[in-house]
Amino acid sequence: MASTVLTDARWITRGAERISLSRFLLWLSPWAVLLAVGVYAAALCLFYGLNQTNMDNRFAFGLWIFLDLGIIALGAGAFFTGFLVYILKRVELKPILNTAVVVGFICYSGAVAILMIDVGQPLRAWFTFWHPNTHSMLTEVTFCISCYLLVLSLEYIPILLRNRQLRRLPSFLVFEHQLHKLVPVLAAVGTLLSFFHQGSLGGLYGVLRGRPFAFRDGFLIWPSTFFLFILSAIASGPSFLVLIIATVEKVTGRKLVPQELYRRLAFISGVLLAIYVAVKCIDTLVWLNYTSPAAGFAPWQYYQHKGFGTPILFAEIILLGLLPAFLLTFRKTAASKPWLLTAAAMACAGVLLNRFVLTVQTLALPTLPFDDFLQYTPSWQEVASFAGVIAYGVIVYSLSYRYLPLFAAPKGRDSHVSGN
Amino acid sequence: MSKWRNSFVFAFGLAVALLLGWVVFPRVLYSQKHQPLDFLHKTHAEKSGVADCAECHTIREDGTFAGLPAVEKCAGCHSERVGESKAEAILVDSYIKPGHDTPWLAYARQPANVWFSHAIHVKRANLSCTECHSTYGESDRVRVYEVNRISGYSRDIWGHSMSRLRRAPHEGMKMSDCEECHKQRNVEVGCLGCHQ
Amino acid sequence: MFPGIDGFHWTLGHVLFLSLFFAVVLTILVTVASAAWRTSRDFHSHRAIDLWWRSQFAELPVSDRRCRHELAGRVLSRTCDNAFDCRHCEKYSQFAVLPATGNVGPLGLDYADDRYYHRGHTWVKPEEDGTVSVGIDELAARLVGTPDLVSLPEVGQGLEVNQTAWRMKKNGHEIEVRAPLEGTVVGIGGPKEGWYLKIRPRLELREPATLRHLLCGPEVHGWMSRELERLQLQLHAPNTAPALADGGVLMPDLMNVVPPADWDTVLADTFLQG
């Protein structure tokens, strides 16, 4: 008789070799615990209000806004890969498309979830749609992110429906087939939306006239950070995908994509990063010499606080910008896996640092001459919900990897025949 | 058989939802309360010769609106029972004699965050009471007071029509109704023009 | 958001922003709706069935997608690109005339020359009254043994080629048996009768297109031997007992004899399940 051991073999793509269910559950369990703690922390914030956080009137935005900006930047790989594959027809990137979509979906849904905890009155958040102030960058962000999350969900559906059991349902299968055919439309819409909201997220701080550290001159209604954010997001997105895929390969012990694909992603990332660094340098010079002094603020003031001196500027632009750009672009370093991964990690860290500086340092810096430089330590609730989002991402990705054909052709399926 | 099955099942689901949404939901959403006694505007207007709403619903000297009259006002005429009705007995025995204010349920009461000045609307803009309150002043029976279980608002704020598409004139006292009237009359006020 | 709602302004920026938003939302909705509409259209036009099979076919391992002419040794190597429907294959007639050179060594499995074989391990036997009887071939029969449960269609039901003709259950595994050809069920048998269904084909039996897509003659041997080989490998996992009896003859009721094998995969590969 068939063994009574619980098995999910029927749900796993045929031919794909996966660890046993018990081992898989063992892998998930710590993440599930983390997620549970995160959900509990988030529930505390929703139920008792934001007094559960350590944010205050000066530090009105805290860890979460950094998380939001950070993971949305890293999630840019989703739209950018879709753009490259469907619009620019770079079909060689197709094998990573599914992973890009799943990662993007995780990043965006996580960001939206955090955003909903982060506002004081989530029950009224829909007012933004009903009474939008179209001059607000946040309105643009809200509209675009919700639409793009919808797009990502729709892009995720075909992947989901390719699950072995789900595709047995004919209506699902045919719908998947038809939706898949229309995915280029979604990719185009996603590109448009991403372009705007990545930019608006940059604009979020760039328009703050009252915060000369963040305020930037710009083009029409868009401050320069609008464009810088788009650039840095599409530069770091592929690097983040490299990191993710390498991690998955490491964890599963499987070769998932050809080495050549790594190099290609790295090259794209490196070139874009180099362009970003160049533009960022120009922007910084303009800001230091014109924008900030015009508002009555001498730029040296921003960097006189302990831990937030000019090294942070150096790290942001050179150490975690220019350097990884070189490493990612040069054939020699990009060919070596350790160098490649280091460089990709540096590129991601650089973009995260940029988001950190713009969100946290901006708030920490005084504006009134009799104000102090502020410190802020997130509460455990903030950290836990942050960690919960990461756990959520790991769980969703693990489930997707296990039950969905994420990497185009499941290798090994034919091994027993081809060996013949 | 199967050709129409899906359509039928779909239509069935649709019908159930429509029924629930349009018929059952309003009954569930609003709870009903009754006024402490049957007060008839019509009787007061016709028999007692109260000609003007402002006789009872006064605007004070400082411009504030007294709203529903205090029990002393009623006591002016009803210090002793005037008729034989049950309402009369309740009014005199339960409220006037002990001096308790009658706990009227105010159909048109706006929440605490709304600042509606009767003085400005009545004295400056010369709106008549019926403009907003319709002809309640001539009503010959007491309406049931319906209160929204979620928001706690009187149903008159939303208006009786659930869709708000086919409203009677002067039905509904939501912010959009205020805005509509203001727009018609070209009166611009900011948020704090009507909120407090 | 709409004119008349508080906060709506007839300014260029506001209208532009909202128009863009509505355009995007509309595009997304139209995309989804059109996918749904196309799905529904496919169902009405029977294209859905074809789509479904083609998608299932595409999921099959390459080794299961060999062209019948390769199996017969007429060509060296060819992957079927027509979802096993030779009736629409342009190359069919071109290759069919080549001589078969496949080996004809002992197989240990019976197959009859008067029967036609479907890749899902069903056979079709034309009867004299113009109907055909359909059953599972010996490899499948030895694999499954006596099914725990068989659920057959009703008489009068129509079947489409490659779709589920009937279902069997064995040891908790559900097996969907592919219909070898399209037609109407006219009789019901079972494992005891040796055949499962009697079907009146949609086209007359004598029409060449009725049975053309089914394997026959030398192709059957080539195919069977490959299937046997696959089975041998799949059942010869380190932890399984000897799968095949001496001389490579399949033992009857394999599923009971070799319980720990990855029967899910074996059955799916055998009965062409997605």
Add this chain to the structure above:
Amino acid sequence: MWKSVAWDAINEGKAMKVTRRDLLVWGAGAAAGLLATPVPWKVLDDVSIWSQNWPWIPQPTRGPVEVKQSFCTLCPKACGLRVRMANGWAVGVAGSSTHPISRGALCPLAFAAHQLNWHPQRLRNVRHGSSLSTWAEAQSAFAKASKEGPVVVIDGYSGRAASSVLETFAGKQGGSYRVVATPELRAFTPYEQWTGIPAASLGYDFENARTIVSFGAPLLDGWGTPGRLTRLWAESGAGLSDPQLRLIQIDSSLSRTAARAWQWIEIREGSESALASGLAGALLEQNLVPAHSPVPSMTLAESSAQAGLSVERIRELARLVVAKTPALVVARDDDPAIAALNVLLGSLGNRGGIVPHSEGVKPYVAAESAIGNARAVLIDASVPWEFVPQVEAEIFRFAAWDGGATKADWLLPAPGFLEDLTDLPTAPGCSAQTYGVAPALVKATIEVQSAAQFLCSLDASLPTTAKIIDSRCEDLFRRREGNLYGQQIAAIDKVSSVQSFKEQLWKGAVWAGEASLSKAFACHLKEWPAQTRPVSAETWATQWKPVVMPPLASKLYQESGLREPPRRNA
């Protein structure tokens, strides 16, 4: 006819069995239908409205709003108030600009005084030791005690009608009546000693002074009747390099007054007396004042060493003091050395100096913590909470708020803010006599009695507060002098009758007499006062020691760093 069958329906399609597919389709239909009903939209809207009117968020009271004139009764400074009342409750407090002394200004705490009645530390029950008791028990216990031996009655706000009740009782009972005076009042006690004029009859004529030398008195921070000096200072050219009124603040730290004063003289902590002696020496040495005896025994050098100022700086200060006259010296407390400076400067009884304003005021007997062998001590609610009698007697303490650890045997809930009728005699330091009446504007929500009410209920022969107020009003009217500050300012001659006079007073008007200027009075300073103790007491407003703080006061010290947090009672 050949029929096609969807493959899933091969078996499941039989009869009308409900399939999973049916459920999905039904669900889709229901979902589509639901979108066409008010359910999602109305619920979304209502939930938002709910979040705008959360039932647990307090709602302000509804009802007619009226504004009443009254007085702040929290301390003896008698500031005029305008109290906004809604539905019978006080909902807002503002200064009454018609008040001739406070002139519309109030100390920060007064703005939340109307919330004090709801303070969590409000004393709600009669307490005997650590257990709850009743008024009847308290009365019988007090009656028994007053039969057995002398009762000491302690008042924190002398001169009120209620004080008169307390004093009368003490006199009749054979006990004594003593007063815990505010530092402003105590500052006049040296003059009382030297001139025989009661401290409560003396006042500062700030309005005519040109230089004010403050020895640590927080003149701009709640000292005296707050509005009087702050408004005067502000209107006399605050911030100008040569203002009309020069405020010289001698302080050991940069207090609020020091920060905003015309000049701040920084001295060592507790060296005010020494500097006063030194300053006197410097004035005499430089012949800046008429020769005078006695002269201070302390040399300039000694003073300089103690105060931490150079001798030359003290001389300079002396010149500064007399540079613009009249000059007036203000002490924080009853420091005779500083008071003697005013004698030296000739400020007593002169324009811009210290003037007497009312007659018939009795000298007060200062309450010491050591009380002697009394049988019982009755403490009025106006006595500061920190005042704890050191005595083996039974203590009956009235209080509206429970300030924490106490040694009182009986704790008796007194009326809170504006819950009791009281009159307001002249505030300490005023240059003219004033009188006002604060009726009970709000009703107490708990059973309360003031000490005076308590005594009257025990001894029916005592005059009630209301009666005393009545007769005081009549006395004032009979004097036919001063003005009545109501909606308009009216000379008392214009007030038609005593009835109308009373009515206006009860409505919050203030009667104020004229300042009696240039009435020089004799002063017998036998010897230059020796250096006394360092200044100990601070005013109520700076030390932040009312029994309880209104919760809103946390805006000043907890929700901002504007002030030091109050030191809690041990």
Add this chain to the structure above:
Amino acid sequence: MSARYGMVIDVDRCTGCGACMMACAAENNVPALPQATARTGLTPLLVRKVSNGNNGETRREAFIPIMCMHCEHDTPCVKVCPQQAVEVDEATGIVMQMAQRCLGCRYCMTACPYHARYFNWWDPAWPPGMEKSLNPGVAVRMRGVVEKCNLCHARLHSAKEKAAVAGKREIDPADYVPACVEACSTNAIHFGDLGDANDPVSKEAHSPQAFRLLARLGTEPKLYYKSNEAWVRALAEPNSPQASEVQRG
């Protein structure tokens, strides 16, 4: 009516007593919660202490009341609010914060250079019974929304109502005086119509002693300060040599 309400605060007169803060909080039903700190509390009006940085007798301290400056140009908070919960009233120039519209995203707080906006981190609460002492003209804000100085709009309402009863269109300026102005014991806060050239406040705002905080940001605040002391006026410029000497406190 049409006005541009603004204030001129005479810093020289401010003694930092805090009466304005108390009056403001009481007038506007601002809760005082035991948990609130200087970083999480609600002080729509906040008096800040500044000094000239010296020690000893030459040290000077001054007090600067900070509240919503009701910026006129490119108003930072209005521009960023995603759902129009903040707007500049055309008739009065008041920057109005609507708690009922606010979703609590706090973007406006990051936008405000004066930190004059406060978030309701907790449910507002008063000791039992104390809700009876709340100002009936102002709704209590719920947890999770931003609040700030609305220039005592309840007093404007009363003034309008009073005018309406009297049959007038324009309010009597004496009827509309914000609580802080009324409470100031030194009359340091002057309130009036900056748009009216004859208004004393309008004249004062143009005096050489007048200055505005962070004026170079270009937001045109309608809150002016004035002082005869140069070091106080230097606070207008965040980078001026004097200002950098100012001890932060």
